[in-house]
Amino acid sequence: MGSRALLLLKLPAPARPLSSFNNRKLSSASELLSRYNCYRTRRCFTKATYGSSLEPPNLPRLAETARISLTPDEVEEFAPKIRQVIDWFGQLQAVDLSSVDPAIRADTEGENLRDDIPQPYEKREAAVAAIPSYEEPYIKVPKVLNKE
Amino acid sequence: MLSTLQPPRSLSRFPFRLSSIKPRHITFAVSSSSSLPVATSAVTDQSLQSSQILTIRHSLLSRHLTATQLVESYLTRLRLTEPQLKCFLHISDNVLKQAQELDDKINKGEDVGPLAGVLVGVKDNICTSDMPSTGGSRILENYRAPYDATAVRRMKEKGAIVVGKTNLDEFGMGSTTEGSAFQVTSNPWDVSRVPGGSSGGSAAAVSARQCVVSLGSDTGGSVRQPASFCGVVGLKPTYGRVSRFGLMAYASSLDVIGCFGTSVADTGILLHAISGHDRYDATSSIREVPNFTPQFTSANLVESRPLKGLRVGIIRETLDDGVDNGVKSAISCAASHLEELGCTVTEVSLPSFSLGLPAYYILASSESSSNLSRYDGVRYGKQAVADELNMLYGDSRAQGFGPEVKMRILMGTYALSAGYYDAYYKRAQQVRTLIQKSFKAALDANDILISPAAPSAAYKIGEKKNDPLAMYAGDIMTVNVNLAGLPALVLPCGFVEEGPAGLPVGVQMIGAAFDEATLLKVGHIFEQTLQGFKFVPPMVADGAS
Numbered sequence: 096m097g098s099r100a101l102l103l104l105k106l107p108a109p110a111r112p113l114s115s116f117n118n119r120k121l122s123s124a125s126e127l128l129s130r131y132n133c134y135r136t137r138r139c140f141t142k143a144t145y146g147s148s149l150e151p152p153n154l155p156r157l158a159e160t161a162r163i164s165l166t167p168d169e170v171e172e173f174a175p176k177i178r179q180v181i182d183w184f185g186q187l188q189a190v191d192l193s194s195v196d197p198a199i200r201a202d203t204e205g206e207n208l209r210d211d212i213p214q215p216y217e218k219r220e221a222a223v224a225a226i227p228s229y230e231e232p233y234i235k236v237p238k239v240l241n242k243e
Numbered sequence: 244m245l246s247t248l249q250p251p252r253s254l255s256r257f258p259f260r261l262s263s264i265k266p267r268h269i270t271f272a273v274s275s276s277s278s279l280p281v282a283t284s285a286v287t288d289q290s291l292q293s294s295q296i297l298t299i300r301h302s303l304l305s306r307h308l309t310a311t312q313l314v315e316s317y318l319t320r321l322r323l324t325e326p327q328l329k330c331f332l333h334i335s336d337n338v339l340k341q342a343q344e345l346d347d348k349i350n351k352g353e354d355v356g357p358l359a360g361v362l363v364g365v366k367d368n369i370c371t372s373d374m375p376s377t378g379g380s381r382i383l384e385n386y387r388a389p390y391d392a393t394a395v396r397r398m399k400e401k402g403a404i405v406v407g408k409t410n411l412d413e414f415g416m417g418s419t420t421e422g423s424a425f426q427v428t429s430n431p432w433d434v435s436r437v438p439g440g441s442s443g444g445s446a447a448a449v450s451a452r453q454c455v456v457s458l459g460s461d462t463g464g465s466v467r468q469p470a471s472f473c474g475v476v477g478l479k480p481t482y483g484r485v486s487r488f489g490l491m492a493y494a495s496s497l498d499v500i501g502c503f504g505t506s507v508a509d510t511g512i513l514l515h516a517i518s519g520h521d522r523y524d525a526t527s528s529i530r531e532v533p534n535f536t537p538q539f540t541s542a543n544l545v546e547s548r549p550l551k552g553l554r555v556g557i558i559r560e561t562l563d564d565g566v567d568n569g570v571k572s573a574i575s576c577a578a579s580h581l582e583e584l585g586c587t588v589t590e591v592s593l594p595s596f597s598l599g600l601p602a603y604y605i606l607a608s609s610e611s612s613s614n615l616s617r618y619d620g621v622r623y624g625k626q627a628v629a630d631e632l633n634m635l636y637g638d639s640r641a642q643g644f645g646p647e648v649k650m651r652i653l654m655g656t657y658a659l660s661a662g663y664y665d666a667y668y669k670r671a672q673q674v675r676t677l678i679q680k681s682f683k684a685a686l687d688a689n690d691i692l693i694s695p696a697a698p699s700a701a702y703k704i705g706e707k708k709n710d711p712l713a714m715y716a717g718d719i720m721t722v723n724v725n726l727a728g729l730p731a732l733v734l735p736c737g738f739v740e741e742g743p744a745g746l747p748v749g750v751q752m753i754g755a756a757f758d759e760a761t762l763l764k765v766g767h768i769f770e771q772t773l774q775g776f777k778f779v780p781p782m783v784a785d786g787a788s
Contacts, residue, residue, distance in 0.1 A: 149666055152657045161612060161656040162619070163649055164637035173650055176711050180654055183712060184601050187670045197672030198679055200496035201482040201728020201756075204528045207520065221372075221389030227626035236621055239632045 152177055293770065294508035294539070295455050296361050303349060303360050310342040310349070310360040314404070317362050321406070321453040324782060327434050329426045330448040332367050333374045334407035341404045356402030358516055363398055364448045364457035367408040368415055369500065370489040371395055374405070378491045379413040379423040382624045382643025392489020393524070394458060394500050394517040401516050406454045409444030413645045414615065415462055415493045417441050418717050420469075421708055422647045429704070430472060431780035433742035436701040439469030442503070446473040449503045452783050456504040456513050462493050463603050464696075464721025466501035467733040471696035471749030474735045474778040476766070478502045478510040481757045482728035483528040485514070486521030494610035495526075497603075497725040505778075507734060507766035511535040514759060530757060538764035548585030549768050555581050556591030556689035561720055567699045569739030573748040574695050577736040577769070581693070584768060591685045591692065595677040596723060602674035603722035604715055605658050605667050611648075612655030618643060650711070675726045682727040682753075691765060692753040695720050696733040700746035720751060730754050732762040734770055735778040744781045 154174050158165045165173070216222070228235040302308040318338065325331065348355055365371060368378040370388035377383040391399065399405070412422030420428045420443025428443045430436040431451040438447040442459025446469035449457050459466040461479040470477025479501045490500055500517065502510040518532040557578055562571055578588045620626040620639025627638035644652070658667035685692055697720055707714045724731045731753045738745035754762040777784070 149663060152653070154653065157653045157656050157660075159637075160660075161652050162616075162633065162636040162640055163644065163652065164634070164641040165649070166641075169646070169649070173646070173653065177650055177654055177657070180604070180650075180711055180715075181657060184605050184654075184658070184667060187598065187601055187605070187674060188666065190598060190670075190674070192670060192673040192677075195673040195676050197669050198675040199672065200526070201679070201726070204483045204526075204530070204756075207527070207529050208525050209522055218389040225386065225389065225623040227620065227623070234621060236632050237630050237635055 152181055293506040294512065295505055296358065296509050296512050299360050299455065300357070303345075303355075306349075310345040311339065313360055314338055314342040314362065317406070317452070317454065320451070320783070324431070324451045324453060327782075328429050328431060328447055328451055328453075330409055330428050330438075330444040330451070330453060331364070331407040332377060332379070332410050332423075332425055332444070335374060335405055337373065338362070338404055338406055345402070345404075356400065357512070358398055359402030361403045361456065362406045362454040363403045363513075364406055364409045364445050364454040364503075365395060366411050366442050366445050366457070366459045368411055368460060368491040368493075369395060369458055370491070371405060371408065374408055376408065376491075377425070378415075379411045379425065380618075380643060380645070380648070381424045382618045382620075382640070384424075384625060386624055388489070390489065392500075393486035393521045395489065397517050397519075398458075398513075403516075406448075409442070409448055409457060409459075411444055411465075412441035413648050414491060414611070415441040415460055415465055415498075416611065416647050416651055418464070418468060418714055419704075419707070420444060421704065422645060424645050427704060430701045430746075431782055432474060432701065432744065432746055435703055436742065436746070437472065437704050437706075439472035439697070439701060441465040441469075442501075443469045443472075445503050446470055446475055446477065449473070449475045449505060450780055450783075452505070452779075456502060456509050458513075458517070459501050459503055460490055460493075461499050461501045461721075461725065462497045462607060463725050464718050466503065467721050467724075467731060467749070467751060468697045468718070470503060470733040471735070471747070471751075472701040474747030474749075474780065476504050476507050476510050476735070476770075477696075477733040477749070478504075478514055478759070478762075479724065479731045479733075480514055480518065480759060481528075481730040482725075483526050484518050484532075484730070484757065484759070486517075486519075486524040486527040488521055488523035488527075492610075492614040494607040495614060496610060497607060499725075507732065507763055507770050508539045510732070511538065511759070511763040511767075528757070533760055535760055535763050538760050539767050540764075548583075550581065550765060551585030553581075553586045553691070553765065554689045555586045555588045556685055556692045557588055558596070558685075558692055558694040559590045559592045560596040561694035565698060566695060567739065569741075570695050570697070570699060570748050573737030573739070574693070574750055577750040578693065580736075580769065580773060581765075584772060589689075591689060593678070593681045593685060593723070595674065595681055597719070598674045599678050599723035599726055600715065600719050602671040602678070603718070603726060604654075605671035606675070606726075608651040608655035609658045609668050609671075610655070612652045612659060615644075615648070615652055647711075678723050679727045682723070682729060686729075686753075686755045690754075690761060694751045694753070696749040696751040697721070700739045700741060700748055724751075724753055729756055730759045730762060732759075732766045734766050735776070736769075736773065737776065747778055 154170050370376045370392045372391050376388045410423050410428045418440045419437040420440040428438050428447050430438040442465045445457035445459040448454050450473035466477040466479050485500045502513040504510040515535050520529045521527045582588050619636045625643040627642055629635035629638050733749040733751050735747045736750040737748050752762050
């Protein structure tokens with residue numbers, strides 16, 4: 096009973112004061128949402144969020160790197176949204192992580208790699224059948240050399 | 244039309260009283276609905292009544308029902324509800340034939356597998372050799388994989404019948420299923436609302452009883468949030484429990500295949516069927532898969548306090564402002580119910596909780612930019628007409644990918660750019676370490692943790708479509724669990740007063756790595772003893788059939 100009473104007393108929690116976005120830790124869903132709202136209403140991000148060496152996204156260059164041809168309309172539509180999300184990513188710059196090791200994946204189990212021995216793939220023909228343009232034994236593509 | 248199964252709304256606001264809880268006799272499952280011929284009375288073990296899989300098995304083997312009759316009843320309901328719901332991208336034309344073959348086997352007295360006659364929906368980013376697998380993307384329109392995913396192969400080997408491929412946000416990137424290139428799926432509780440996502444088709448199909456169970460995938464909550472929105476049980480296994488071979492990769496360090504069902508027991512039985520090491524996935528665990536069946540014991544008396552001594556931590560950061568009041572009430576009722584079952588419930592804090600959301604989106608978009616480079620129009624999928632190779636790549640991808648996928652690839656490309664790796668990807672990995680440590684500490688002090696599965700119940704179609712950060716914020720309850728690789732079970736625990744008949748709310752139970760057994764035990768007892776709610780959408784309860 097005691098813990099239930101505690102729970103009910105604690106809900107709803109008092110609102111926290113809005114702090115500026117570049118502050119340290121966010122500790123709850125509400126802070127996250129309120130900071131998000133702060134972002135939306137005040138556009139309180141500046142280039143400073145990126146730190147000194149990080150440039151904001153250059154969409155045409157990114158699109159070329161990612162090999163996605165964007166129309167001018169798409170560039171116009173995506174640029175503010177991507178910038179908004181990248182700005183939001185920037186909050187991690189403010190967290191002190193200097194003594195923390197990175198985790199490559201969920202640390203639930205070690206590697207279970209099999210021996211590095213080549214094995215023929217038994218469904219090769221089905222895989223080949225999915226190729227849009229195929230001339231035995233080659234996959235056909237347009238010319239590879241470009242103007243550069 | 245909607246009168247028969249309206250949820251008792253007042254109940255979601257108050258903690259349950261001991262006196263209101265009586266032994267449970269009727270299950271949530273459709274077997275209690277007149278539209279289904281499944282004979283529940285034939286199952287003698289009361290504790291297993293809620294499992295559709297076990298009920299079907301018993302009905303078939305005791306000859307109360309033929310597989311053909313069973314399949315026809317599901318297909319009839321599917322045909323009636325599908326025009327409104329649009330859960331499936333492809334429906335198998337082979338289902339009746341498989342049922343007839345199963346009937347022949349049973350008639351001859353041959354052995355049948357543990358999933359014999361169980362109709363399964365499979366999320367369309369999980370490969371099947373006998374049906375298209377599009378991942379919800381135009382770039383794979385009409386694509387047919389040369390093999391079955393390991394999870395699908397294992398289900399089929401145990402007798403399951405795949406009904407069809409379910410709708411999803413393109414490649415799993417979204418939280419509403421509006422991001423599918425082909426159609427928008429509706430929530431069976433209110434067709435003007437989203438079913439959640441990205442496994443929205445799989446969740447809605449089980450909720451509408453179009454199939455018995457289904458497979459989804461969960462990179463940041465894509466099984467658990469739609470389970471909550473659709474009022475079904477969703478199980479996200481430990482990372483590595485189920486092989487990812489044949490699951491279209493989105494973020495490989497986070498992706499897992501998960502299960503939907505109308506009962507905890509069904510998701511546990513399905514999980515057992517698909518789990519285990521696979522030589523085609525080096526990250527699949529070599530641990531033995533335990534038999535979960537002993538967890539589904541009879542425990543329908545609250546008075547016996549069947550969970551006595553179990554330590555439950557309620558995550559403080561998940562019940563703060565920004566979470567709907569109806570959701571908070573439902574979760575505090577769930578906590579009270581656990582106390583009545585004998586658990587000790589205390590608050591626990593995960594200090595780095597809110598950092599998980601940006602860290603998750605950095606990792607997921609970065610890994611997706613790498614994983615989705617395989618869709619280049621050369622070896623499979625849509626190929627644009629071009630006279631130069633780079634143009635062929637760029638145009639094939641431009642024509643094949645939808646806007647959300649393009650944006651995530653571009654964000655990931657930015658985060659992985661030379662010189663930026665340390666600022667984004669590496670930092671996100673460091674945050675992942677913090678989150679893993681804080682979960683470990685919380686799970687050393689508690690047997691399970693609980694939280695909402697989402698900050699709200701299902702919202703309207705179109706409501707968050709053009710606001711990426713609003714959409715991402717909805718994933719706050721679930722992404723941390725993927726970063727830590729832990730198992731989590733979402734099961735319906737109450738309703739909020741919205742929509743024509745109330746909207747279901749799910750509670751999330753998080754366990755230690757590879758300890759799905761505890762979650763299934765707690766979830767099963769919780770489900771068996773929760774009184775006063777029926778999680779059957781009106782369109783099914785009223786027999787839209």
